[in-house]
Amino acid sequence: MYTYKTVSANKSTVEKKWVVIDAEGQILGRLSSRIAIILRGKHKPYYTPHVDCGDNVIVINAEKIRLTGKKMEQKVYLRHTGYPGGQRSVPVRIMLNKAPERVLMEAVKGMLPKTRLGKVQLTNVRIYKGATHPHDAQTPTTL
Numbered sequence: 001m002y003t004y005k006t007v008s009a010n011k012s013t014v015e016k017k018w019v020v021i022d023a024e025g026q027i028l029g030r031l032s033s034r035i036a037i038i039l040r041g042k043h044k045p046y047y048t049p050h051v052d053c054g055d056n057v058i059v060i061n062a063e064k065i066r067l068t069g070k071k072m073e074q075k076v077y078l079r080h081t082g083y084p085g086g087q088r089s090v091p092v093r094i095m096l097n098k099a100p101e102r103v104l105m106e107a108v109k110g111m112l113p114k115t116r117l118g119k120v121q122l123t124n125v126r127i128y129k130g131a132t133h134p135h136d137a138q139t140p141t142t143l
Contacts, residue, residue, distance in 0.1 A: 009048040014041075016124075017055045018140035020133070023104065024064040028071075032107035035059065038143075039112065039121045052120050058135050059127045063100040067092065077106065101127040 019038060023031055037043055041053035067075065075092040095103050104127050112118040126135065 007046050009041075009046045009051050009053045011051065013046075014051065014053040016053075018058065018135060018138040019055050020058045020060065020140045020142045022061055022131075022142070023059050024061040025066060027066050027068055028104065028107055031059075031065065032104060033111055035104075035108050035125060036111035039108070039124055050117065052117060052124075054121055054124060056138070056140075057125045058133050058140055059104060059125065060131050060133055061129075062104050062127050063096065063129050065096075065100065065104060077103075100129060 021031070021035065035057050038057055039054040041047050041051075041055070044053060047053060072093050073091075076089045077092065077095055078087060078089050080087050092103065105122075105125070108125060109122055112121055126133065
């Protein structure tokens, strides 16, 4: 009767666009999940799980992001130096003042797959502190 074909995207058929997202007043978790969806390409009709078919994302005003509840007092980022007893913790309040780009990058990284493809997709996001970015030549669309 009807013949349907499943379309599977590959590297040559994927059309990557540039998107600008303003983080001013946005909630950290909701914004980072939206960014992760765009990076993976799940918003496109030809989404293919094993292909990098997501768009490039530019985030501006990262220092104006919001956290809900008591996360400003309670949330802590952990890292390890690699030496015995080298676990270091930094509260989110200090991290937001020091490097707000890193707070958003860690949140987005946690929402992407922990595979080689996830690492490639994470390179497609650029996060900036202020309201300007150097990617005007790519003619990004505002989200």
